Amino acid sequence: MDTPLQDLKAMLPAELDELVSELGQPAYRTQQILDWLYVKGVREIAQMSNLSKSLRSLLSERMRITSLLEVDRQESATGEAVKFLFELPTGQRVESVLIVDGDRRTVCLSSQVGCPLDCKFCATGRMGLIANLQAGQIVDQLLQVSLYARERGERVTNVVMMGMGEPLLNYDQVVRALKLMRLQEGLGLGGRKITVSTAGYVPGIRKLVAEDLNVGLAISLNATTDEIREKLMPINRKYKIADLLEAARDFFDRRGYRVTFEYVLMAGLTDSDEDALRLAKLTRDTPCKINLIPYNELEEDGLYRRPSRRRLDQFYRLLRDSGTEFTVRESRGRDIDAACGQLYHQQEKVRAAL
Numbered sequence: 086m087d088t089p090l091q092d093l094k095a096m097l098p099a100e101l102d103e104l105v106s107e108l109g110q111p112a113y114r115t116q117q118i119l120d121w122l123y124v125k126g127v128r129e130i131a132q133m134s135n136l137s138k139s140l141r142s143l144l145s146e147r148m149r150i151t152s153l154l155e156v157d158r159q160e161s162a163t164g165e166a167v168k169f170l171f172e173l174p175t176g177q178r179v180e181s182v183l184i185v186d187g188d189r190r191t192v193c194l195s196s197q198v199g200c201p202l203d204c205k206f207c208a209t210g211r212m213g214l215i216a217n218l219q220a221g222q223i224v225d226q227l228l229q230v231s232l233y234a235r236e237r238g239e240r241v242t243n244v245v246m247m248g249m250g251e252p253l254l255n256y257d258q259v260v261r262a263l264k265l266m267r268l269q270e271g272l273g274l275g276g277r278k279i280t281v282s283t284a285g286y287v288p289g290i291r292k293l294v295a296e297d298l299n300v301g302l303a304i305s306l307n308a309t310t311d312e313i314r315e316k317l318m319p320i321n322r323k324y325k326i327a328d329l330l331e332a333a334r335d336f337f338d339r340r341g342y343r344v345t346f347e348y349v350l351m352a353g354l355t356d357s358d359e360d361a362l363r364l365a366k367l368t369r370d371t372p373c374k375i376n377l378i379p380y381n382e383l384e385e386d387g388l389y390r391r392p393s394r395r396r397l398d399q400f401y402r403l404l405r406d407s408g409t410e411f412t413v414r415e416s417r418g419r420d421i422d423a424a425c426g427q428l429y430h431q432q433e434k435v436r437a438a439l
């Protein structure tokens with residue numbers, strides 16, 4: 086059997102160097118290839134016109150270039166969010182979102198098709214895990230959205246791994262993708278412009294902390310008692326709130342910057358006065374940022390609800406009075422189901438109907 090072609094878009098510079106030298110080529114070829122892949126965004130080795138014909142044909146014998154197929158694109162009425170639907174060669178689909186916020190252009194990327202963690206309030210959680218994305222497929226989402234932004238005369242400034250999936254459960258592919266996104270000669274997302282968001286998979290957090298990779302970390306806390314958190318997020322049976330706080334302190338000690346705790350406000354579950362006070366108390370001794378997200382209701386069920394305006398304001402007031410700093414994320418793109426936790430593609434249903 087032929088060995089499967091390797092993905093050129095998933096190769097780190099050191100690996101490209103090795104390949105280039107194996108093929109008897111000068112070292113500067115690596116830069117040229119990176120430029121074709123991530124700046125010019127070509128989809129075929131044949132298009133790399135400053136490489137010799139013979140090199141292109143040698144490369145083509147061993148390598149391919151991953152490109153997701155864009156099958157749909159929806160812009161929100163306000164223009165503040167654009168949702169992209171991409172198809173993998175297997176026919177499975179994932180979503181990415183471009184979010185406009187002042188001067189920022191943030192891309193929300195998927196790491197898995199579906200997710201194994203089964204968080205009860207999350208649309209993706211209801212799909213179960215269908216597949217892990219490969220590094221090239223993660224980077225390609227960013228590349229395609231970046232090329233789209235460039236056409237609009239804009240530049241992507243930030244990346245959040247907050248789309249479909251739990252990034253720390255697809256660790257190796259995600260970390261490889263993050264390294265590729267950071268390359269100065271490529272997509273160039275330096276500093277802490279990239280944030281990985283986790284439902285609280287502590288072994289993954291520990292591994293990421295030890296990595297030589299300067300990325301931000303967000304942990305989806307979403308409740309102030311283990312009892313409620315366990316009901317909403319089954320992963321809490323294994324990794325408790327206290328474990329998350331400890332991991333956050335460890336992250337700060339090792340990295341020198343703060344973890345963001347995301348906290349989704351759900352009516353009657355996580356939005357009481359007591360919750361506000363407990364949240365303040367819980368996080369008091371942990372260097373962290375708090376990001377509150379009013380729940381985005383999922384179309385079909387009405388099981389979980391966004392708190393009323395009054396309740397939200399009261400929650401914010403109590404938190405503020407306790408001296409706790411926080412930000413509120415008013416999700417953009419709700420009209421196109423592109424907001425936090427709304428990414429879900431009905432692939433199985435669609436196929437069943439064919």
Ligand code: SAH
Nearest residue numbers: 207250251282283284305347380381425426
């Ligand atoms: N698995 C990762 C990343 C994907 S979820 C994680 O759990 O962090 C990204 C964020 O969206 C999480 O903070 C999650 O709690 C939140 N979220 C999920 N469903 C939501 C919904 N319907 N409304 C608002 N936020 C939601």
